[in-house]
Amino acid sequence: MQFFHQTSSCFLQTLVKKYRVFSPMPRFQELPINFGRAIFATSYLSAEREDPKVHEPGSSTWYSRKRDENKRKERTRKEGFLPQAYNMFAAGAAKKRSVISGEEEQPVISSKKEVHFPPPEKPLSLEEWEELKGKYDGYQIFEVFMLLQMIDYNRPIDVAKSLLAAVAKRDGDIHYNILLQYLHLCVSQQQTKEIYDMFDIMRKKFKTLEKSASTLLIKGLSDSPHWRDALTVLQQIKKQKVMTPTSRNYRDCIKAAIMNQEINLAWKLFHELLAEGLTPTMDTLQLFFDTGKSVQNDRWTNELIYILRYLRDNQIYPGEDLVHSIKQWFESIPGEKWQGNITTIKKSGQCLSCNQTLESLQLTPEEYNILKEKIMKDVIEGADTFRKTTPEELEQFRKFVDRHSPFDIVIDGLNVAKTSVRFNSSEILLEVVNCLAQQNLRLLVLGRKHMLSGTSQWKKKNMAAMSRKATFFFTENESEDDPFLIYAALHSGRHCKFITRDLLRDHKACVSDSLIQHLFFKWQRSHQMVLSVYVPKEIVRFEPVMTYDTIVQTTGDSWHIPYDERLEERTSYEVPTKWLCLRKK
Structure with missing residues (x-):
């Protein structure tokens, strides 16, 4: 049992040498001036001239009016046709409609009983693992299931090592899926030496690695002194015709380059990501803006402005965390005195913070x-x-x-x-x-x-x-x-x-x-x-028809950036209602 308590990075190398490991919308007429007001805001019925006392609280007329209004509201409520004080394309409108109509989706309750069986806390021998395996009748790959449980329970790496050693001793080899889950455990615990050891084994035993293994290796290596090896794995993915890198693969490599002060490399990888037709993750963009607060040069500023224009051109809405990083970066620019405020936009398209009118939604x-x-x-x-x-x-x-x-x-x-x-x-x-x-x-x-x-x-x-x-x-x-x-x-x-x-x-x-x-x-x-x-x-x-466009926009001295709130559910056809207003003082 002393062998299973070792933490040496040579552990898997020893197993590989001793056992075989295998892989597996021309006008006809001008619309009347009062078109919008008459249609979108009020009842179409003509209103009689009202007595000023109608609105005087406490008067008999006032009580009568309130009573009639309440009755109408109650009737309307019972008839299931409630007023909607929101635009159908505004973020959260679909959710509100589902609540009003009573069609809100209910959580799906699975009939399958989840297994919650804590994995061992200490390393086991082959015999002990075999005895435990007998309690999991019905699981085809007990070892994969057990490693997944170890990830969930964050068990010590030595416990996983003892399982691999038992498999190698029993079968003479270790299945690829078992190695993959072991790698997953190492990455989740940031076991740098073990990750690099797995990288060394896998590149020797397999000509190519499938996406899961490549993604895990890139993530694990990018957080280690061997971060440049993550770039090697990324390039290997690009060479394969059956597999392409993901935005997360690039994110991990970009993060590693920035953390190691390889600024030019980070921007090179970013533009490579865009050239691949991928959409950068929000935390990738946030990383650039957060770093920009301490890197004050024209190249960095131009690149960050490029990102904002990219968001505009592709109608991408930043998340709440990213928009706060953008705000902080603008406010950190020396000598420019930018001020950012979270705001909303009037139906007319006017910003409530700076009174500027946003771009029209009308097509040219x-x-x-x-x-x-x-x-x-x-x-x-x-x-x-x-x-x-x-x-x-x-x-x-x-x-x-x-x-x-x-x-x-x-x-x-x-x-x-x-x-x-x-x-x-x-x-x-x-x-x-x-x-x-x-x-x-x-x-x-x-x-x-x-x-x-x-x-x-x-x-x-x-x-x-x-x-x-x-x-x-x-x-x-x-x-x-x-x-x-x-x-x-x-x-x-x-x-x-x-x-x-x-x-x-x-x-x-x-x-x-x-x-x-x-x-x-x-x-x-x-x-x-x-x-x-x-x-x-x-x-x-x-409902009022929208008049302003919901995209990132600038006048040079101001920026208006729509963003997604963390607590607001927005479907793909809806647009945000919250904005970041940036302007020079």
Whole structure:
């Protein structure tokens, strides 16, 4: 047993020598000035002139008004259609909607019973390991399971060594997966000598290493005096055609270079990472900004500004830790007197901290034409569309749009009508059409042929009333509405907005080009209207359409950086609501 208590780095070398180890969206008309205010903020019904005493707390009128308001809120709450005081693209909106609707995902409870069996605290002999192995009937590779348990329980390395010695003595070799988990344990405990010993063994025994082993070696070696060997492993990965380095591989090497004051090498590796088409991890970028506080030179400053422009160009949002490092770096620049504040942005696009107006979300004419051409080709004419409609129906719709456009608003009729299952579908749609028609807007309502059936949900008198105020196009019942919605809105021009609760993610995904995806998302956020509050005969209200772009931006004397909060859940189609405002004093 004394052998198993040794901590010499020669341990595995001895085993290898003694035993065999094997591997294995032109205006038709200008929109009225009060367009946004009337549609997005207030009820479409005309308000009577109010008595000033209405708002005087304690008056009988005030009590009556409050009582009616409370009743309406309670009715609205029971009907399941609560006001949404947030934009559908704002971070956390999906989470809030799921909570309101009662559709919040519940944690999945696994029926499989987890095994919690603490591994030995001291080294064991072969016989003792074999006896313990008998208690784990059903586990194909007992040794791999046991090493994983040792990692979880952070057992001394000597315990793992005794297990490897027992395997080698029993089988005459040590399986690759067992060595891999032993390496995992060594890296998790920063056992430098053992990590290097494993590196020496593996490069001699195996011509190539798979990704798990390479990643572990890079991580382990980069934190040791042998950190340059991590670069060797990284280069070996690059030479293999079946495997590519990861952002974490580069992170570990960059960290090692910076810690060893090899600044030029660190930046070389960073640009190599970008050239490989990889996205740097947040802690990699944070490392550069943290180091920049003590490295005051033009090269470093230019490189950090390059990172900020990279975040802008690729619509990447830094995390909260990184944004605080960016703030501290700016404030540390000698003689420039930068001041950073965490802030939010008004709906108008004005920064609450410095009052500066952010970049507009509206596409330029050039960007709009690029998007329109690409979307028409990839989404409207794409093969996926023809699985849900026919070329004949699409051609019929194109001729229809050419005759009747441009429109001011395109409405996904079925989507809007089904906003609430508690109310009549045709009545909901009729009230929305009436609301918008009062603004003298040209409306196109997209529907399906079953809406003409005259059922209880689709009353003929309601459909007739709508047809006098809007243009209708009815597709086959099996057809997909969204391609028609996108086509009509884009064809009508940059002013045209559209109404649907659909996030159009499938159609965005049909576009492979990242620039076009970004343009599509900008167009969507600046043109999509969503019915957020509906009370029959009382209120029709829409979420405000975004006006400013959510990207890193600068004027030279100021920077505005949107970032992800640690405690805020944000889906891929949502954008942050918190910003870092930086400006020179």
